Amino acid sequence: MLFRPNPSSGVPIYLQLMEQVKHAIETGALRPGEQLPGIRPLAEELVINPNTVAKAYRELEHEGVIELRHGAGAFVAAGPRARKATDNLRAGQALVASTVERLRARGLSDDEIRRLFEAELAGRATASRTGGQRG
Amino acid sequence: MLFRPNPSSGVPIYLQLMEQVKHAIETGALRPGEQLPGIRPLAEELVINPNTVAKAYRELEHEGVIELRHGAGAFVAAGPRARKATDNLRAGQALVASTVERLRARGLSDDEIRRLFEAELAGRATASRTGGQRG
């Protein structure tokens, strides 16, 4: 199973699904032109409502990530992503994997690791800035 | 300002606030026994409803992270976290910072970086596992 949204994470399911589709495309797990699972089969597999999948697909089409063909199915949009970008991201993936592994080896929980990253991405380096902030 | 929840991220504000309080405690920005901002002042500063802050505080007390003293205020719970753990996390923080920096230098967007980490933490290494999954 390629996608696995978590209904009890607080994050809307359709958003999680969107993220996971994007991730699959970025890493090359889904290639341009390739067909995505149908709305109803995917909803059944993930045990969620077809409307939820449809909403995710609709948003993804709006963002230009996928293409919806009425009656035919959903397909990964053609081409904006070059192989170089995919390779780049694959390399990043290895770096992330080793970082997470090292953090886990230190005994940090997944929640703690997640907070570290969120804080870093948000520009809040909590402990090292006494008064600093950004817009 | 120590906490900065994002109302339009899809994640409930009170959950974000809880995460950020935990993070501040873990990194040592808030020390055991130290008083947290009052519910009303904090709500006003973050431009959110006092009920939302109150909910976050209540949940945090339920988890044993902080202690609420009626009429007196909210305080960081005493002691379960040793200095060693904090040092450990601070070191992890540096590792995370350098990792994120390297990913950004590669031209990856924050969204892409976030997806990489989420996928790694969730055990979904999309591109490198053809059929594998975990419970």
Add this chain to the structure above:
DNA sequence: CTTACTGTGCTATCTCAGTAGTACAGTTGA
């Protein structure tokens, strides 16, 4: 054409996060 698939559109209903406003109760310090 017919069948079986695909996406589209709609309504009704439920839950819960968040807002808004008010009232109550314990603590602190002058």
Add this chain to the structure above:
DNA sequence: TCAACTGTACTACTGAGATAGCACAGTAAG
């Protein structure tokens, strides 16, 4: 005691996410 703070509790309302179910429409293949 009194004032000003603190957290607590409750009701009512709004909006979004999600479920459920149904009807409609385009596509592909026999």
